[in-house]
Amino acid sequence: MIPVFDGHNDALTREDAGDLAQRDDRGHLDLPRMREGGMRGGIFAIFTPSAGEPARQVSFGANGSYSEPLAEPVAHDVAAEHASRAAERLLELERRGEVVVARSIADVDAARDGDGPPVAVLHLEGAEAIDADLEQLADWYERGLRSLGPVWSRANAFAHGVPFRFPSSPDVGPGLSDRGTALVEACAELGVLVDLSHLNEAGFWDVARLEPGPLVASHSGAHALCRASRNLTDRQLDAIGASDGLVGIVFATPFLRPDFADDPETPLSLIAEHARYVADRIGIEHVALGSDFDGATIPSTLGDVAGLPRLLAALIDAGFGIAEVDAICWHNWRRVLDAWWR
Numbered sequence: 001m002i003p004v005f006d007g008h009n010d011a012l013t014r015e016d017a018g019d020l021a022q023r024d025d026r027g028h029l030d031l032p033r034m035r036e037g038g039m040r041g042g043i044f045a046i047f048t049p050s051a052g053e054p055a056r057q058v059s060f061g062a063n064g065s066y067s068e069p070l071a072e073p074v075a076h077d078v079a080a081e082h083a084s085r086a087a088e089r090l091l092e093l094e095r096r097g098e099v100v101v102a103r104s105i106a107d108v109d110a111a112r113d114g115d116g117p118p119v120a121v122l123h124l125e126g127a128e129a130i131d132a133d134l135e136q137l138a139d140w141y142e143r144g145l146r147s148l149g150p151v152w153s154r155a156n157a158f159a160h161g162v163p164f165r166f167p168s169s170p171d172v173g174p175g176l177s178d179r180g181t182a183l184v185e186a187c188a189e190l191g192v193l194v195d196l197s198h199l200n201e202a203g204f205w206d207v208a209r210l211e212p213g214p215l216v217a218s219h220s221g222a223h224a225l226c227r228a229s230r231n232l233t234d235r236q237l238d239a240i241g242a243s244d245g246l247v248g249i250v251f252a253t254p255f256l257r258p259d260f261a262d263d264p265e266t267p268l269s270l271i272a273e274h275a276r277y278v279a280d281r282i283g284i285e286h287v288a289l290g291s292d293f294d295g296a297t298i299p300s301t302l303g304d305v306a307g308l309p310r311l312l313a314a315l316i317d318a319g320f321g322i323a324e325v326d327a328i329c330w331h332n333w334r335r336v337l338d339a340w341w342r
Helices: 031-037 076-095 103-114 137-142 180-190 201-210 234-242 269-282 305-317 324-338
Strands: 005-011 039-046 066-068 119-125 145-149 163-166 216-220 245-247 287-289
Touching: 005 216, 005 245, 005 287, 005 305, 005 324, 031 119, 039 076, 039 103, 039 324, 066 180, 076 119, 103 119, 119 137, 119 245, 137 145, 137 180, 180 201, 201 234, 216 234, 234 245, 245 269, 245 324, 269 287, 269 305, 287 324, 305 324
Parallel strands: 005 039, 039 119, 119 145, 216 245, 245 287
Antiparallel strands: 066 163
16 A cells, blocks of 8 residues: 555544544544555644634535635634644644654654554644744744644735635735744744645745745645635746645645535546646646645545545546655655755
C-alpha cells in the first residue's frame, strides 16, 4: 500500500471531536481508520469558529450562483483559548504514544518508513490565536506548530479570506496588512509553513512577492474546473509551480464540481481530474492531497480516511503511474515541508 500524507483535516476541532485514538464513525478521520487507509501522516488543523456558528458552519447551494458573507471576526483571546484546548488533544495523543507531532523532517521520514505511530503536523487555520505583535508565535512553535494559514474565510489582523462564493474569482478584498507581512516573514525565519488556502488573491500575491518559501495551498482545487472563490486561477498555479510549491487537491465536493453542488454522490474521478489539470499545467511534482476530512462533504464512494485506497485507484485509472501516485501521496509534501522547516 502506498503511504499517504494528507495536507488538511479538521478532526481536532470538529463539533463532536473526541479521542482520535478510538474509532468513531461519526467523522471522517481517527487513528484506527487512518491505519486502514494507509494514511501515515497529515496536517491537523485547528480552526476556531466565529461566535454563534457551529464548527462546520458552511452550507452550499445545490446549483447556480451562491454567495455567503464573510464570517464574523474572532477575538484573539477567544481563539487562543480554543486553539490551546485543541492543541492539547493532539499533544495528549503524543504523550500516550499514539502519534508523533512533527517537529522536523526526520519525524515525517520515520513515519513513512517505520511501523510506529503516524506523524501529525500541528496547523493553525487562521492566525487569530497568535497575538498581533507576534509575541506568542515562538511559544506556539515550541508546542509543535509547523504550519499556519494566516486566515480562514474571514478577516483578521493579518489578512482577508475569500468568501464562499460561486461563480467568483478569488480576487476579492485587500491583501496582507503590515502585521500580516510581519507574520509571513516571522514564519519563514522560524520555520513555519505558510498555507495560502482561504487567502484571497491579493494576499496570495503579497505572500508571493515576499518569497518566504515554496507557495503552498494545502486544500484547494483548480478554478478552471470549478469557478469558486476558494480555488486557484491558472496564474496562481503558475506561481506555485515556479516557486517549487504544491497544491493539495481538496476532496470537498463543491470545490470539485463545475456546478458547485454539495453532493456526496460526486465521483472520485473529479479529484483525479483536478490533480490531472494541475499536473499538466505545472508538473506532477506540484500535486498533492489535501482532503479537508471532517471539514466538508466528501464523495460517498471515498467515505472516510479508510477509503483512501479507492482514491489511489482512481488516480491510477486517470493515467497516473505508480511513481506519480507515490509523489502525490507523499514525496511532494515531504519536499515542501523540508524546504520550509528549519
